[in-house]
Amino acid sequence: MSDPIIAFDKVKKAYGHFTVINELNFEVQRGEKVTIIGPSGSGKSTVLRILMTLEGINGGVVYVGGEPLWHERLNGSMVPASERHLRKMRTQLGMVFQQFNLFPHMSVLRNLTEAPRVVLGLSKEKARQRAEELLELVGLVDQAHKFPGQLSGGQQQRVGIARALAMRPKIMLFDEPTSALDPELVGEVLNVIRKLAAEHDLTMVMVTHEMRFAREISDRVCFFDKGRIHEQGTPEQLFSQPKEQRTREFLKAVLNG
Amino acid sequence: MHWSNYLEPLARGAWVTIQFTLYSMFFGAICSFAFGIGKLSKNWILRGISIVYIEVFRGTSLLVQLFWLFFALPIAGDMIGIDLRLPPVTAGVIALSLNLGAYGAEVVRGAIEAVSPSQYEAARALNFSSLQTLWRIALPQAIPEMMPSFSNLAIGALKDTSLVSLITLTDLTFAAEQLRNFYQDSATVYTMVLLMYFGMALVLSMAMRLLELSVTRWRGTVR
Numbered sequence: 227m228s229d230p231i232i233a234f235d236k237v238k239k240a241y242g243h244f245t246v247i248n249e250l251n252f253e254v255q256r257g258e259k260v261t262i263i264g265p266s267g268s269g270k271s272t273v274l275r276i277l278m279t280l281e282g283i284n285g286g287v288v289y290v291g292g293e294p295l296w297h298e299r300l301n302g303s304m305v306p307a308s309e310r311h312l313r314k315m316r317t318q319l320g321m322v323f324q325q326f327n328l329f330p331h332m333s334v335l336r337n338l339t340e341a342p343r344v345v346l347g348l349s350k351e352k353a354r355q356r357a358e359e360l361l362e363l364v365g366l367v368d369q370a371h372k373f374p375g376q377l378s379g380g381q382q383q384r385v386g387i388a389r390a391l392a393m394r395p396k397i398m399l400f401d402e403p404t405s406a407l408d409p410e411l412v413g414e415v416l417n418v419i420r421k422l423a424a425e426h427d428l429t430m431v432m433v434t435h436e437m438r439f440a441r442e443i444s445d446r447v448c449f450f451d452k453g454r455i456h457e458q459g460t461p462e463q464l465f466s467q468p469k470e471q472r473t474r475e476f477l478k479a480v481l482n483g
Numbered sequence: 484m485h486w487s488n489y490l491e492p493l494a495r496g497a498w499v500t501i502q503f504t505l506y507s508m509f510f511g512a513i514c515s516f517a518f519g520i521g522k523l524s525k526n527w528i529l530r531g532i533s534i535v536y537i538e539v540f541r542g543t544s545l546l547v548q549l550f551w552l553f554f555a556l557p558i559a560g561d562m563i564g565i566d567l568r569l570p571p572v573t574a575g576v577i578a579l580s581l582n583l584g585a586y587g588a589e590v591v592r593g594a595i596e597a598v599s600p601s602q603y604e605a606a607r608a609l610n611f612s613s614l615q616t617l618w619r620i621a622l623p624q625a626i627p628e629m630m631p632s633f634s635n636l637a638i639g640a641l642k643d644t645s646l647v648s649l650i651t652l653t654d655l656t657f658a659a660e661q662l663r664n665f666y667q668d669s670a671t672v673y674t675m676v677l678l679m680y681f682g683m684a685l686v687l688s689m690a691m692r693l694l695e696l697s698v699t700r701w702r703g704t705v706r
Binding site for chain 1 (some may be wrong): 601602604605607608609610611612615619620623624701702
């Protein structure tokens with residue numbers, strides 16, 4: 227296989243004395259769709275937050291596209307990353323949040339055009355065109371001029387996905403994208419993610435509790451527990467023949483729950 | 484004397500009061516944003532300057548600030564050989580603006596801090612710089628939060644302008660004093676002044692309400 231697009235090398239993350247992630251080794255290949263499952267507090271969301279540079283690390287190295295994310299190479303040694311380096315690295319990543327985190331004071335269209343215009347420097351027309359294509363993709367063309375507060379949760383999350391895609395990231399991070407939704411709205415969001423999963427080039431890392439969905443779209447499923455990957459494998463392997471006792475317990479609890 | 488004879492001199496005074504209020508609101512707003520944002524700066528010098536400014540001007544009385552700028556500053560200037568005499572209008576506007584700005588800065592700081600951390604995370608994920616985040620994400624959401632407090636401060640500023648009468652400026656209060664001294668008609672004069680301040684405050688609070696509605700339009704859409 228080629229070089230992984232994401233690599234965690236003995237990464238540590240702690241809040242005070244509480245260790246969230248402990249010597250984590252984790253790799254994702256280009257174009258791979260990886261799902262992370264596990265009990266709450268197991269550090270699964272933290273993995274995404276570290277990748278999106280929302281949270282720093284206390285040890286180890288994270289590589290994105292072969293380059294260290296939280297470090298910079300300076301005269302052959304690794305130094306903590308500057309904001310400039312982080313901004314450069316961030317262009318490769320996009321994130322979808324559990325609570326959508328749309329900008330409430332902007333219309334749907336402006337939510338999609340603001341960052342491409344301001345950050346990427348796209349022209350107004352170009353950004354608008356890009357936004358309209360994405361609204362088409364997520365099925366919200368007719369909602370372009372509404373404000374997030376006027377949309378349902380499912381619609382808001384679809385805007386959230388479109389907003390992240392508007393920056394053309396190579397890697398999309400989904401942090402429990404359907405956990406805040408009413409059950410009847412989950413399907414419309416999963417349908418959009420399913421469409422993205424069909425795209426060959428896009429790398430996806432998703433934290434979710436939707437086991438059936440994880441099974442359907444993932445190339446690989448990782449079971450997280452206590453800040454480490456406890457077990458991983460193809461969806462078939464992990465869901466049908468889990469090797470570890472802890473994995474079996476977790477799956478039994480969530481599937482029968 | 485018939486009360487209507489007082490109207491003209493009082494109206495002239497009221498006009499001065501209105502001008503002082505508007506000027507101090509304008510410069511006060513600039514100070515509020517500059518120092519409110521400054522207090523949140525990562526740069527400790529900017530933060531230090533903002534904290535000192537806010538504490539000094541909130542912690543001393545407006546009257547003393549006014550007297551200090553008008554009477555003490557020229558003497559202090561004399562001692563170091565610089566002419567720091569300020570025209571009373573300038574001294575009045577500076578004192579009112581700086582005083583208002585100190586209170587306003589805390590309002591600005593509080594409102595910016597009240598913007599949800601998840602908004603900053605979304606901005607970060609979309610790669611906005613910190614200045615872009617402040618300008619495009621945080622402030623537009625924070626300004627509606629500031630408006631009720633700004634309305635209070637604006638009305639406070641209107642009433643505080645009466646203190647400029649003590650540095651020889653002919654505002655509404657000063658005009659009232661003159662009339663009262665001359666005609667010995669306290670009841671009529673003070674009743675009229677009371678009503679005029681009240682009328683101005685009413686107009687001001689309605690104007691602030693309109694401003695508030697115009698910056699919170701998007702909020703009406705939250706269901």
